[in-house]
């Protein structure tokens with residue numbers, strides 16, 4: 001880093017910084033990075049991609065991950081440590097397969113790992129596991145979180161200490177099968193197929209004090225256009241697909257997400273964790289590979305985007321996580337990141 005850090009006070013690392021937009025590790029394949037700073041160290045909670053031999057389909061059956069490994073580093077650009085298995089599907093009593101995108105949180109001496117997996121009936125649920133160490137091993141609760149469904153959990157803790165889980169995803173994430181409040185196995189493999197109706201929404205639920213259960217019935221995370229109208233199901237460039245990640249900057253809540261089949265990262269802003277959120281734009285163009293899923297985290301006072309692509313393998317299901325700076329304009333909008341411009 002000494003060779004690449006700027007001395008002029010510019011918070012943006014130089015364009016030739018070797019760690020920027022490069023795979024953070026070549027030891028294992030990783031995706032969906034949820035990054036946190038705990039006790040001054042950076043911890044990344046990714047999916048752990050494996051070669052499963054399962055053919056690709058629109059439900060993401062090829063993403064047949066079985067466990068989680070945590071990555072950590074003492075600073076952006078520092079040496080990345082790949083920690084041992086933090087949680088294995090065989091140790092989760094309610095889960096059968098597909099350990100997809102996780103997140104983590106810390107409260108009162110305990111680290112919480114939140115993760116989606118399919119139950120024995122093939123329905124995605126969200127579980128929680130705990131540890132005294134940020135890298136695990138984590139012990140799973142015997143049952144999934146009551147009232148949880150779909151995937152891609154993110155736990156956001158507001159400045160007042162209250163934590164909320166954002167979750168959900170369409171297509172393989174099954175949100176379209178919950179459109180009427182309970183699981184409908186005939187609810188389709190993609191979306192509602194009602195392009196002129198409001199799109200399916202991510203969900204939000206406040207967590208109770210135990211951090212292990214919802215304190216309320218999940219609500220819709222509404223995304224509105226500039227005219228205050230809901231984004232429609234047919235608007236694939238702007239509608240929510242998966243990968244919720246909310247952060248707060250000043251008094252503004254940024255709800256960020258993946259547009260899935262149009263392969264972009266998008267954001268919308270609001271004044272409460274519940275929204276509604278007004279669509280503001282995209283902030284990352286399509287990367288190599290089908291999926292895009294990220295986190296936005298402040299490290300040492302600077303904002304970073306953690307994301308993945310398929311640079312190392314060229315295969316959609318063998319991904320590698322990366323990090324790059326995230327830059328805000330004076331009006332709070334986010335500058336577009338082009339993954340192919342270094």
Ligand code: FUB
Nearest residue numbers: 047063100101242291293
């Ligand atoms: O990694 C499996 C799934 O692919 C994630 O849950 C989605 O967000 C997508 O990245």
